[in-house]
Amino acid sequence: MSDNSKPPVLELRNVDKSFGPVEVLHDISLKVREGEVLCLLGDNGAGKSTLIKTLSGVYEPTRGSILLDGQPVRFARPKDAQNRGISTVHQFGGTFPLMSIGRSFFVGVEPTKKFGPLKVFDRKKANEIAVSAVQEFGITRIDDGDRLIGGLSGGERQSLAIARAVHFGARVLILDEPTAALGVKEAAHVLRIVLEARRRGLAVIFITHQVMHALTVGDHFAVLIRGALAADFRKGEKTREEITDLMAGGEAMAELEQEIQAYLDESPETEPVQNRPASSEEAV
Amino acid sequence: MSADKKRLSLGSIVRRPETGSVIGLVAVFLFFAIFGQITFLSAAGAASWLNVAATIGIVALPVGLLMIAGELDISIGSMIPASSMIFAISSGYFELPIGVGIAAALCFGLLVGFINGYLTLRTGVHSLIVTLGTLFAVAGLTLTMSVALTGTTSVAVQSPPFIKATMGDFINGIYQVTIFWWMLWAIVLGFVLHFSPIGNWILALGGDKESARNAGIPTQRLTIGLFALSSFSAAFVGVNQAILFNSAQVSAGMSYIFNTIVCVVVGGVLLTGGYGTVVGIVLGTMTFSIVNQGIYFTSFNANLASLIIGVLTLAAVVMNNSFRQMALTYAPKKAEKKAEKAE
Ligand SMILES: Nc1ncnc2c1ncn2[C@@H]1O[C@H](COP(=O)(O)OP(=O)(O)OP(=O)(O)O)[C@@H](O)[C@H]1O
Ligand SMILES: [Mg+2]
Numbered sequence: 001m002s003d004n005s006k007p008p009v010l011e012l013r014n015v016d017k018s019f020g021p022v023e024v025l026h027d028i029s030l031k032v033r034e035g036e037v038l039c040l041l042g043d044n045g046a047g048k049s050t051l052i053k054t055l056s057g058v059y060e061p062t063r064g065s066i067l068l069d070g071q072p073v074r075f076a077r078p079k080d081a082q083n084r085g086i087s088t089v090h091q092f093g094g095t096f097p098l099m100s101i102g103r104s105f106f107v108g109v110e111p112t113k114k115f116g117p118l119k120v121f122d123r124k125k126a127n128e129i130a131v132s133a134v135q136e137f138g139i140t141r142i143d144d145g146d147r148l149i150g151g152l153s154g155g156e157r158q159s160l161a162i163a164r165a166v167h168f169g170a171r172v173l174i175l176d177e178p179t180a181a182l183g184v185k186e187a188a189h190v191l192r193i194v195l196e197a198r199r200r201g202l203a204v205i206f207i208t209h210q211v212m213h214a215l216t217v218g219d220h221f222a223v224l225i226r227g228a229l230a231a232d233f234r235k236g237e238k239t240r241e242e243i244t245d246l247m248a249g250g251e252a253m254a255e256l257e258q259e260i261q262a263y264l265d266e267s268p269e270t271e272p273v274q275n276r277p278a279s280s281e282e283a284v
Numbered sequence: 285m286s287a288d289k290k291r292l293s294l295g296s297i298v299r300r301p302e303t304g305s306v307i308g309l310v311a312v313f314l315f316f317a318i319f320g321q322i323t324f325l326s327a328a329g330a331a332s333w334l335n336v337a338a339t340i341g342i343v344a345l346p347v348g349l350l351m352i353a354g355e356l357d358i359s360i361g362s363m364i365p366a367s368s369m370i371f372a373i374s375s376g377y378f379e380l381p382i383g384v385g386i387a388a389a390l391c392f393g394l395l396v397g398f399i400n401g402y403l404t405l406r407t408g409v410h411s412l413i414v415t416l417g418t419l420f421a422v423a424g425l426t427l428t429m430s431v432a433l434t435g436t437t438s439v440a441v442q443s444p445p446f447i448k449a450t451m452g453d454f455i456n457g458i459y460q461v462t463i464f465w466w467m468l469w470a471i472v473l474g475f476v477l478h479f480s481p482i483g484n485w486i487l488a489l490g491g492d493k494e495s496a497r498n499a500g501i502p503t504q505r506l507t508i509g510l511f512a513l514s515s516f517s518a519a520f521v522g523v524n525q526a527i528l529f530n531s532a533q534v535s536a537g538m539s540y541i542f543n544t545i546v547c548v549v550v551g552g553v554l555l556t557g558g559y560g561t562v563v564g565i566v567l568g569t570m571t572f573s574i575v576n577q578g579i580y581f582t583s584f585n586a587n588l589a590s591l592i593i594g595v596l597t598l599a600a601v602v603m604n605n606s607f608r609q610m611a612l613t614y615a616p617k618k619a620e621k622k623a624e625k626a627e
Contacts, residue, residue, distance in 0.1 A: 058498060079500035090498055096491030098559040098608070099484075107488040108499040110481035120479040150612040 007070030008033045009203040010055065010086070010172055015064035017047075017054055024050045026228045028064070032172065032203040032220075037194060039214040040207045041247045042224035048207050049091050051224065052174050055205070056088040057081035079108070087169025091176040091207075094161035097150030101134075101142065102127035104149050105164050133163040138189050155186030162193055166202075173197050174205045179213050191216050211244050223247065301552040301611075302564030304604040308550060308596065309571045316574060320581035329581060331458035337573035338466035340543050341566065342521050345466075345473050346514035348548040348565040350411075352477070353510050354490040354557030359400060359415040360518035361541040362423035367393055367522030368532035369430050369439065376441030376532075377434050385441075386523055393519025394512050396422060401508030411511075419541075427534050437534040443527045452527030462524055469517070474562035486510070490557025546593060547572045550600040552607075559608065571596070 008031035017025035024047050032038045040048050053059045055066065057075030065072050068084055075081040081088070096104045106126045112119040127145025134142045139159045142152070149157060158178055165173055175194070179187040187210075194217045197204050208214050214221065221238075223231040223246040231238075231246050238246075241261065297303055316324050323329045343360050350357050367389035375385030400418055404411040430437055443452065453461050477483040488496040489503055497503045518540075526532040551568025553560030575596060579589040 056498070077500070078498050079502075082500050088498070090495070093492060093495040093498065096488050096495065096558065097612075098491055098554070099487050103484050103487065107484055107496065108501045110484050112481060115479070118475070118479075119481070120475075121481055121484060148612050 006034070007067075009069065011067040011070070012051075012055070012061075013065045013067065015051075015054060015061045015066070017050055017059060018062045023062075024227050025054070025061075028224075028229050030222055030229070030232065032205060034171075034203055035198055035201045036219045037198050037204045037206055037217050038220045038222060039218035040205060040222055040224065041209075041214060041243070042230075043248065046224040047227040048224055049176055050227075052088060052176055052205060052207065053090070055081070055172075056086055056090075056174060058090075082108075082168065085170030086172040086174065087165040088174040089158075089161045089165045089176060089178055091180075094164070095149045095157050097148070099149055100127075100146050101149060101152075101160065102130045102145035105130035105133070105145075105160065105167075109168065129167070130160075130164075133167045134160050137163050137166075137193055139163075154181045155183060155189075158182060159186065159189060159193075162190060166193065166197055169197075169202060172203045172205070176207045177209065178206075179208055179210065187213065209247070211240065211247060214243070214247075215240065301554075301559055301561045301604070301608070302567055303552070304600060304607045305551045305564045305567040305571065307603065308600050309567050309574075312571050312574050312578070312592075312596065316578035316581060319584070320578055324578055324581035327456075328458055331460075332580070333570070333573040333577040334463055335460045336577055337569050338460060338462040339521055339525070340540065340547060340573065341466040341569040342462070342469050342524075343514070343518050343540060344544040344547040344551075344569050345469050345562065345565055346510070346517045347544045348551065348553050348560060348562070349473060349477060349486060350510045350514050351548055351553050351555065352490045352557055352560040353486045353507065354493065355404065355411040355507065355510065356545075357400060357411065357415045357511060357514045358541045359396060359418040359422060360514060360544065361538045362419050362426065363393060363396055363515050363518035364522040364525070364537035364540055365532070365534055366396075366422050366426040367519035368526040368536070369426050369522075369534060371523045372439040372441040372526050372532035373430060373433055375443075376439050382443055382447050386447075389523045390516060390519050393516040393522075395515075397512030397515030398508060400515065401511035404511070405504050405507055430534055438531060440531045441526055442530060447527060451524055452529075460528065462521075462528075465520075465524070470562060470566050477562050482506070487558060490554075490559070492558075543572065543576075546597050549604075550597055552600075552604045554604075554608070568600075571600075 010032045012028050012030045015025060015028045016023060028051060030038070040051065042048050050059065054061050057078040057080050060074070060076065066075070067073065073084065075084075078088075096107065099107075102123060103126065111122045111125045111129070113122040113125070131143060131145045134156075137159055139156055142156060142160070149160070152160065158181065162175065162178055165175070175190075178190050182190060191213060194204055194206055198217075198219075204217075206214070206217060218235060220234050221231070221243065222229060244261075320329070343364070347357055347360065370392055371385040371389040374380045374388050375382050396418055400411065400415050403409070403414045403417075407414065427437065430439065450461065455461060477486060485496065485501045485506055488499065488501060489506055493503060522532075522537070525536070547569040548560070548565055549555060549568070550571050551560070551564035551566070553564060572593065575592050576589055579586050579592070
């Protein structure tokens, strides 16, 4: 699906990120291509959120460089990354509980209309676009852009944040644990959104702690352990067990995982990971 | 469909952050209309509370915007006398041109606002503490400078007729021109908060600072701008008062701190930010001023005004909380959904 002759949409070269004396990311080099889903895996505190914040202009790398279409770029603020088509849904965030759906959707990129010499916020347009963007993703319960975000369910809020990112993400879509707080059905929706974004040719960076979710959508996997890139491989290159062990973060965990696995599963599966259908529970 | 329309309009009423303050205003107005003598309803009665409302309101509006953005500014309490004194000392004591005095006072307001905003961003300390610091610093500076320069704490200043007429005079002998400045300020800030994109940024900033920043909003410039706005407005009121009374005192302004907060909170602004309207702030200011002045038109002990304001504030906050809860849980199609399920 991805074209290796073209430079990657986004590339990190030897990126370090420190907060004062604490080095959170160490020598990270990664590539993301068009129409490809990169799954970023790793234990709690491994540095995944820090990595994507570096990609989305929240932090600047301490050392190393970021390349967009092969050209070095510098994102001094989130707006710079957005203007280059990089759109991010951060962990635990992105929506404002006491704002209306329409207003929240357009924070920072408000549509305006002319009112005499003045530019006014176009509430009607904002509401219409916001509502249709979420409905496109199957959340048809949302039909009134004046409703406050705080009245929506966790899944609806997350879907809204993702719909927003897809709407503004021209080239790269970054999702930090978008399925973490979601039920089975809502998580399936999110996975479908990811696949749809890939089909449209976007590069997607997807963070998750759930092996199933990663295996469902990932083309390319990168594992962070304590801020360093511990593994970088493509779909089919590692077994599900190996991935699970890597996600758990280390050797000691791997044994425990295997014990549990053996305990739960009479016949552990050992064949390489196949392209699975986008989760079975959503097939209606 | 018509039932649905009705629901929608109920929803939009419940969702308005100022719904509670309308009820509060009507309640106190009726209370004083009944218990006050007939003069409360006369032009002079209206003027008595409108004058108070205008003076507080000019400061309460930007303080309210700051609160919506998640910040507090209590340094206005010393900014008002400080700007009065700067104006009176420059244009009264030193007899500089009137424009110089006004400009100096307003610039000092902008400067203090900038310092408040910069320190809040830079130190990460809550703005209540930062502005508590500037409150005392500015008060001390004002007292020291005025004693050092003039040897007194009260300075007289005479303004030319044009300045007097536009900034500090009475219309029909009873209404302060400040009322028009307040209305103008309400319209401008109402436009900013509700119709301009910046209003959306303010709501987002107060709702979730981190997400607002991540969404690409210039949160630092916005924060500094809002602090500058509130200090500037306080300086404006200080100048205005000096022109109106032809003199300035060092110690006149501390009551504004709590009065503005009461006005803003009664007006339905959430103390922790992210929610509120300009109409609400205006209504809250009117409610506060009616209680503050209306008591003199009744046969009650005037000291009861504070009690009423206290109770009113608590009642308003509780009421605003429940309205906000209703706004959050309100979903227009609920009944329809239930009907669908029943089928
Ligand atoms: N602003 C910061 N200042 C100092 N340390 C930080 C900062 N942000 C993150 N860290 C540290 O960096 C490490 C990585 O954090 P990060 O949030 O990137 O982890 P993560 O992989 O996203 O974890 P999780 O799966 O729990 O979301 C943690 O040890 C954290 O304490
Ligand atoms: Mg994280």
